[in-house]
Amino acid sequence: MTLHRVTTTGRVVDLLREQILSGALPEATLLRQEKLAAEFGVSRVPIREALHQLEAEGLVTMQSHKGAVVSSLSIDDLEEVYEIRARLETWLLEQSMPLLAEQRYRKAEALLAQMVEDRRDELWSNLNWDFHATLYEPANRPQTLALVRKLYLNAYRHFPLPIRLTGSREKMNREHQVLLDLCRQGDVARASAHLEQHILMGARHLISRLKALRRQEGDAGRA
Amino acid sequence: MTLHRVTTTGRVVDLLREQILSGALPEATLLRQEKLAAEFGVSRVPIREALHQLEAEGLVTMQSHKGAVVSSLSIDDLEEVYEIRARLETWLLEQSMPLLAEQRYRKAEALLAQMVEDRRDELWSNLNWDFHATLYEPANRPQTLALVRKLYLNAYRHFPLPIRLTGSREKMNREHQVLLDLCRQGDVARASAHLEQHILMGARHLISRLKALRRQEGDAGRA
DNA sequence: TACAGAAAAATTGGATTCAATATTCAATTC
DNA sequence: GAATTGAATATTGAATCCAATTTTTCTGTA
Structure with a gap:
């Protein structure tokens, strides 16, 4: 070492x-x-x-x-990043699911509980990643995991903190719980499909908020 | 500009x-x-x-x-890179296939013909990428394409030129032709599955040759 | 001879200095 | 008054210089 x-x-x-x-x-x-x-x-x-x-x-x-x-990311770029994530993370989950052990489920649930309780935005974003990573780790694909993490962090920063989670936190929490339940049931196909929706819907929500924000700024600029 | x-x-x-x-x-x-x-x-x-x-x-x-x-890439790393490629390239192809126009098929076929004729290894590797990229471009996913290209080039360099294509060129050419035919028939599912096999089999072939090479070097080192 | 330790050389990390390019702004022209 | 030119300023790009660290070589000893 x-x-x-x-x-x-x-x-x-x-x-x-x-x-x-x-x-x-x-x-x-x-x-x-x-x-x-x-x-x-x-x-x-x-x-x-x-x-x-x-x-x-x-x-x-x-x-x-x-x-x-x-550097900046256009909305199209942002959407593509989320699509890549969806494609790679569903794969990670599919590889990982058969190997998920009880201990790991408990860790994921602990993270979920923290996310429900703690209201600090900054922390939530980290816990969110930790939750996802916990489910992917048994797939034993370190490069993929690192790549996806980089995409996650790089895309997330483009949202000013106040709007990152506005109105979506409860929805996200519920979706995480559903995902975890599907994993526990061993339903690979449905878990994977749910994860894909979770990521793509998250993207859509963020993008619509971002567009609204830019419109607002545009108006302010013209005024 | x-x-x-x-x-x-x-x-x-x-x-x-x-x-x-x-x-x-x-x-x-x-x-x-x-x-x-x-x-x-x-x-x-x-x-x-x-x-x-x-x-x-x-x-x-x-x-x-x-x-x-x-930097070096372990065999495990190399395999994972190819798995990522398989996962992303099949996605690109699925997005692209409905948008493939006749002109593009002709371009892909021209590249194929060149690959059959030209025996220079270095060029073949470039043509190979061009062929794949030609099929993916209509998907309009520039970041994904750039990422996959980077993975392709970065993995390829680890093979000393003499062994890169040994014994696999004809097989690759045939597989490319089959892929193109499936695209033309509009069979997305089979084309995607074929592409996945094409990439993963290519990886397996390269890795087995690489292992043989390393064994050989190991013997030479001990002798 | 084999080995440990110190001096010397080689190499990298970082600060300073100089050169090239871009930006600013006042003077000038229309 | 608006646009344009050009000198002054600010900023980056790159070379040189110095310091810190590592590697190699040399030396003495068992």
């Missing part, structure tokens, strides 16, 4: 990624090298190395001699 | 990526900053920025204060 010694570049990458994914740095934010360097108390070199890394991750867009901005 | 002015870093990224994907820089190759800088006639700064970018793309692994190496 080689302990990856931390470098300045690595810390900057982690910090920026966290801030982008959390929404603290919303899309289209300009990332000035000098400003970031001053903020973190380092030179511009590690900042630039970090920006290049984040660009390859798709979180940042760089234009030579102009600057870096937090 | 903003013309992306080329930067040194960008050129280095493109060059290194091409060399890695083509197999010119095989896995586990050490990438010395100084050596690369001298080779390209630049300073180490753009080299390092490029390495960070390639690390995020998964083509390079960096260890702080030790160096960068061309």
Whole structure:
């Protein structure tokens, strides 16, 4: 086990990624090298190395001699990301379901209970992922799981926190419970179909709210 | 349209990526900053920025204060990559098939003919991808297509050129023809199932050859 | 000879400096 | 007054320089 010694570049990458994914740095934010360097108390070199890394991750867009901005996702792109998730996560679930043990069901139920109780949005999003991941892990497809997680986080950040869950939390909780029940019954086909609907409907809900928000902003801009 | 002015870093990224994907820089190759800088006639700064970018793309692994190496893929990882491809490409095909027009069939057939005639391995691999992409494009899922392409190229490079196609080219050509026929008949279910088998069988063939190769190398190492 | 430890060399990480490009804004022209 | 040009400023891109870490080599000892 080689302990990856931390470098300045690595810390900057982690910090920026966290801030982008959390929404603290919303899309289209300009990332000035000098400003970031001053903020973190380092030179511009590690900042630039970090920006290049984040660009390859798709979180940042760089234009030579102009600057870096937090990358945006069009509504079409967003929808496609959810479709990819639906396609891959149903597969993970199908592979995983025959291997789900009682202990894992209990863990999933504990997460569900937490999601019903805890009202903090930020936490809910993490618990939501943990719940899904708990059901997928026995499939033993680490790359797929990592890919899907990346898509989940990257898409989620585009929603300003107040609107992320508005009006959908109870629905999501119910759907999660149904999914879990179907898994327990061992009905692979129905569980998979339900998961697909769960993801695609979630996408539709988010997109309609996002469109409403943009209309609103457009009006404000014109006024 | 903003013309992306080329930067040194960008050129280095493109060059290194091409060399890695083509197999010119095989896995586990050490990438010395100084050596690369001298080779390209630049300073180490753009080299390092490029390495960070390639690390995020998964083509390079960096260890702080030790160096960068061309990343490897375990056999399990390789198999999983092919499973992801199978899952996503069948989806692309299902979405695309109802929209396939005659012109596109002709293009696919032209590519097939080229693959039957041309014996150069390197070219065949490109034509192979072009054939698949031609069938998927009408699905209009650009991100998925880009993702699948990346997986294809990244997995392919792990096979030294001589063994990539040994003994499988004719089989692949036949399977491609069958796939095309099923598409023309509009049989979505069978076409999709055939594509899945095509991808998964291809994976199995490559993996068995790779295992044989590694055994051979292992024997040579002990001798 | 085999091994442990220290000095030397090689290599990477990061800061500073210089060069190239883009942006801003005032002066000028129509 | 609006559009345009060009100098001044700001920002990024890349080379050089210094520091920190790792690897290699050398040396002495059992």
